[in-house]
Amino acid sequence: MNLKGKRVVAVGEREGVTGPSIKLLAESAGAEVVFSVTQCFV
Amino acid sequence: MDLEDQENVSRLAEGSATDDMVVILGQPDAGSAGLFAETVTRGDPTWAGPLAGVPLGLPVYHILDPEIKEQMDTELYQEHVGLMELTADVDDILRWVKHYRDGGE
Amino acid sequence: MADPAILQTSYILAHAPDFVRYGSKPSRELAVDPSLLEQLTASLRPWEEVVAYPPNQVFIGNLTPAELAEIPRPWFEHLVPDASPMGPFGRIIDQASLYGLMKLSDDFDLITISEGLAQEALSSLEGIFDDRLENITGVPLGEIEALVKDADGMALYHHGSLAGFMKTVLQEDPSLHAHVLFENLAAKATAVLAVSDLLKRGAVPPEDIEYLLNTGEEAVGDRYQRGGGSLSKAVGEVVGCINATGSDIKAFCSAPVHALVIASAMVSSGLHDKIVVLGGGSQAKMGMKFQGHLRNGVPIMEDCLASMAFLVGPDDGQGMMLRLDLTGRHPIGAGSSPQAIYQALVVEPLERAGLTMTDVDRYAVELHNPEITEPGNSGDVPKTNYRTLAAMAVMRGEIEREDMDDFVTEHGMPGFSPTQGHIPAGVPYLGHAHVAMRAGEMTRAMIVAKGSLFLGRMTQLVDGVSFVIEPSPGLTETNIE
Structure with missing residues (x-):
């Protein structure tokens, strides 16, 4: 899966990797992040 | 995945062709990663939200997947994911996400 | 300058099976499918099982977290024999007592209960709470049936049957609707x-x-200032704290730890001498994971409201000193990755004091009971946090990678707290820390809390705060003597 130019949906989690972190990393791979969210289970 | 987020994902997937879309997950364990992977592939297994019974079949990867990791900035990756690489059961997480990416049968 | 200390701790579990249906998640699901109620009701636990449930026994202090770790899972199948609802720093009360406490705390005739329930409440509260009992009055059941039929509000149940009514104050004001007032009360x-x-x-x-x-998260207020009100003085009034004023600290789950730091700073500065930090139960969170529990055929374990209170004052020689020089904070610019959070909350304050991570005997992090969260695929939150701490210690070269599991066992604990919003983050351990320090078994513990600020959609940030406690020199001297 080549991320370059892809539209990414980032579903992060507070105790893991958060939405904003995934967004930053996906952008570093040349993707466009169209939606980013952080879940909290508790 | 809460209802508002399901709604957003559903809308994004509906609005245009999904062949250029990728879902990237960041959960710390296989159970929760699997749940989200299932939601964006086969539909919401809890039958609570707009994706219940809606098999979007989106390509879904976990951020711990080497295929994803190798495309990302190394320094940033270490800063944001490095610790989870040490703590999480990486094989278990990747297995479950792949299971749903491959159809979840 | 006085040295601030946490002098006393208090924890309550109120078993409220008939409140579960009004939790946020169950009430939304029941609105879609009312037939779920039967299944939900059938999966609730009786009083005896709630009292004997090992994590609940840890919450009130009859079992230690270490003892819980030795009990095989599932804990709901390994009940504690001859369990008592009374513990050294907490107690479990039944639903009748809870209704009684709500009735005697109600200054606006919001809640109406039946004569039968009022009687049961009065006898259940005997030896538990003895003030304002004259406010616990009931009406004939027919009057409640009429209210349910004709008035704006919600029906209340006891032993599965209609037994009360909570009224909506103003239909046009969502902040004063029955379900909001019910949560607040x-x-x-x-x-x-x-x-x-x-x-x-x-x-x-x-x-x-x-x-x-x-430090509770309930939104007390009206249409002009939703959530802008306060419960501090409302609670103090019922208990008789006539010389106290107060205010509320809001920061999601991290509020209690913020409040304990603030209270200690008040003591240290000489502003106030005796301060109570408190938090009531979170009705909205009841039954939050019930679908996962039903799917897995396990009991619905979010069946209790939890509350807590801590006394903060100048060290009296018997408390836990709160080291204001060792508090951890998560600044806005710190970043929200787990390592950024723990760097700010744990490593930075320890480094400042020349301490290592292994110099802290026990860390109390998110202490959510994993048996509640796992059936809903929400993972074991304490374990994830402790493994993150262990990985930090590895990265810092303090321990070897193969010693991570030992670090988790030696410096962590299993989750034992109900998923009650602001209750589980770090502070349920304070009672146990006090016992361990009195026994001379502990020299330093760190209480760490995180809060999901992003849930309110005003920022993507998370929050976090921590403090270190150590035994009062007086405690140590007592032990030497």
């Missing part, structure tokens, strides 16, 4: 008992309290 009533028990246990007259800091 439940939080107030459970906090009242936590504070009352706290003061009794510490033999502190209520009138000695100067300041109250409520």
